[in-house]
Amino acid sequence: MAFHEVRFPDNISRGARGGPERRTQIVELASGDEERNASWANSRRRYDVSYGIRRADDLAAVVAFFEARNGRLYGFRFKDWADHRSCLPSRTSSPMDQQIGTGDGVTTTFQLVKRYASGGQSWTRAITKPVAGTVQIALNGIAQGSGWSVEGKTGLVSFDTAPSAGIAIAAGFEFDVPVRFNSDTLDVTLDIERLGSITSIPLLEIRR
Structure with a gap:
């Protein structure tokens, strides 16, 4: 597994949004009853770190981090402040x-x-x-x-x-949580004051 033992910037991850995801198959019967089956034995975490960007320097740090990981190619460490x-x-x-x-x-x-x-x-x-x-x-x-x-x-x-x-x-x-970027694109927007923002920066937990 291509992985860099480096952590995503803490000051940005602190404002991230996300958590565990499960995959469950639900079949509704004619009687209205349900049959539920777990497709995954383990959960998988998803995050969006765009909420942690508050300054132009934060934006530059994310772009640099993204480029150094070659987008989705290399995994990295992420601190989940709600569960670490x-x-x-x-x-x-x-x-x-x-x-x-x-x-x-x-x-x-x-x-x-x-x-x-x-x-x-x-x-x-x-x-x-x-x-x-x-x-x-x-x-x-x-x-x-x-x-x-x-x-x-x-x-x-x-x-x-x-x-x-x-x-x-x-x-x-x-x-830390082993994650990777879940997109090979960063959609950067610069406003009039040149502060800048990114609409979404999705991260996905890596499972072996």
């Missing part, structure tokens, strides 16, 4: 935020994940773009300052020694 931590937005990440696995005495590699739960149901999201320096790890509730490492491009946590059987492995972190 392993915990609630009002809290600070801790090593006990998300359980990422249970030791079996053999496995040394575990994927960072985040769970979304409501009403007894939950969905688990793989986190592939952790922010450097933010990952914390705990074994059975005890923070681990060493003995492990994390791959920033994949979100895989590797232990020097496999955690023993039954050991709960937890993590706290901040993360």
Whole structure:
């Protein structure tokens, strides 16, 4: 996958609009009842970052970023300000935020994940773009300052020694969303004061 490990400008992404998308097939029967089937097992996020452009310099930064990514060709990191931590937005990440696995005495590699739960149901999201320096790890509730490492491009946590059987492995972190531009065109408009704007700058989450 063609990907640049660079983040879209934070000052512009803060004003973005968007969130998760699901794909559901709904068939309405003659009786009025419905049959619903999920076409996607996982959600996919869409954003429009045009809302974050407030100055001419912001506009220039987006154009430069777009050109450097060759439009839709290269993916990049994006900070979703509404969902970028392993915990609630009002809290600070801790090593006990998300359980990422249970030791079996053999496995040394575990994927960072985040769970979304409501009403007894939950969905688990793989986190592939952790922010450097933010990952914390705990074994059975005890923070681990060493003995492990994390791959920033994949979100895989590797232990020097496999955690023993039954050991709960937890993590706290901040993360970015892997996205790409969803258009090969930027429609730039310059007003009388030469401030400028772009009608829409769609971004689409990259799923492997």
